[in-house]
Amino acid sequence: MTRIRRNLIRALLSGDKSYWELIRFQDDSLPKFEEELSNLLNEGLVSTHDHHFSLTDKGIAIAAEEHLSPYVSPVCDACHGKTILLKGPYENWSKQFQEITKDRPKAIKDYDQGYVITEDTIRRVTLIHRFGDLENKDILIVGDDDLTSLALGITGLPRKVKVLEVDKRLVEYINKKAESLGFKNISAELYDVQNPFREELRRSFDVFITDPVETIDGITLFLSRCVEGLRGEDSTGYFGLTHLESSRKKWYAIQKRLLEMGFVITDIIRDFHEYDLDAEDLLTQGFRVVTEAPVNVGAPDTYFYTSDYYRVYAVQELKPLITGTVVLSDELYYDDEAFVTAER
């Protein structure tokens, strides 16, 4: 029995689940998840009613044959497995961030946007602080729909924060907000990842933060640009990667590229980010997670979309794998595993 089938059955052994909840109980990509769920329905092991799934008698019998027991999640209730807590000063950061970003621009599908929940932006910044990568550092952010730059402004710890962002609305929002809050060391500028960095941005940062698109070409390009910005050995980088739209084979290709560039991976924290995707958008924009679901699955009743957080560390001089101008079109954003991304 495959791992995904096992994981789905043991999740259902401990109670009925919605489609969106079930996604959180398995460890495979969304295409595989949909395929396996269809199989379970077709084989009569699982039934569905009112947007929920449950095991049939046949399913329960097979669970017993496979020695599966009802799954009790051991994931920490306090930090949700994210390793850190927003307590003390970090709780204050979180409150301030919620307050100042109330009027943030809505995510738009044009640039594969989708925000992490606001607490996760602060958890991100807190984690980076834990690892000693904030204080007095020059930080580069490539793509900032999560508004990490403003979270960094609240901490008051970095020396300089530069945002490069393709969405004009966000560039204006960040600059205006930074000005009104007196964050003098934070600025955003319009930037398209297809272009190399201008000279003044090269080799000027200690840390990069990005949330790349998850095609292999796309992520290679994002990371290569980030590398151009870093000072070199001892620099670090942070980015999210899902397993929902990136299979383990894609992860493998990405990890190979990271090592080729001169990075070692120091941390991978599972489900560090939860995304607050707009339910209306999700159901109407033709995302394959909905259109190819085996039954009508209803609106999400939980944060189903997560990404794992990578920290990488430069052990040597860095080498971008892509330099110069690159013209990328739809394939930058969209591949076979893109199930929560709009086709263009």
Add this chain to the structure above:
Amino acid sequence: MTRIRRNLIRALLSGDKSYWELIRFQDDSLPKFEEELSNLLNEGLVSTHDHHFSLTDKGIAIAAEEHLSPYVSPVCDACHGKTILLKGPYENWSKQFQEITKDRPKAIKDYDQGYVITEDTIRRVTLIHRFGDLENKDILIVGDDDLTSLALGITGLPRKVKVLEVDKRLVEYINKKAESLGFKNISAELYDVQNPFREELRRSFDVFITDPVETIDGITLFLSRCVEGLRGEDSTGYFGLTHLESSRKKWYAIQKRLLEMGFVITDIIRDFHEYDLDAEDLLTQGFRVVTEAPVNVGAPDTYFYTSDYYRVYAVQELKPLITGTVVLSDELYYDDEAFVTAER
């Protein structure tokens, strides 16, 4: 200012620390830690008294110049950043494990032994369960001074557990205990990692668990042997790796080898294991962490030695990097970064 210097100063800004506590507040290897601490003492930024270290006025002034603030750890108080909690059924596993292993053999330096605290053996097993790698699986353990096999026996979930272990005392202990507790699917046998597996052990397991020695040659050999035991694509492996005796450059070499063998890294959980090292042994066996410390540091007052937990996943057919018999002597156990390992 280097990251390690920054991390040490901000830790001391929030209060005096012992040598052993300070180790937990930095992210570098022990050789670098000792070097940096010596520098801080020699430059008059840090002073020491009664086995504790504190910032001098000069140190405090430099902290201000560098915009450092007293460090408040955001690490989760509940799970200590290990992502999971021993609650419900997992708490029962932990209690049973404590009970049945009370008479465990003492760690001996001959084989670079050193136990993780008993809760961490159960956390390990719980984590593996979270990832769907226990139920009805065939599990291979290469080196089992942590007695993970008996913890697996308590869960009752795996199909088969085979321990390969070089220490005769442990082989006998595990077999005797398994027999007396009725763990019929658990067995241990004497094995030296210098020898390839006998035919019946090859391609017979879904999961490996090991806690390898941390020289590059040593870990390559351990992982290659584990690979011989795995069934191939979709198999997984779990092992600990410290940053205390393995620099990031060594991590890089190890990650390259993992990818070469056909694994992708799915998780790296920082400080997942804490080791319960014998204070008497530590102070008397000539470990460099003591002998090369800048001052007399006293006995450990905290679990200072930790390792991060790796989960790896086979995305393709696996390829061991070493096959056949290998004769390895001291260099299997000991390299320049071995600071809590006995020279032989």
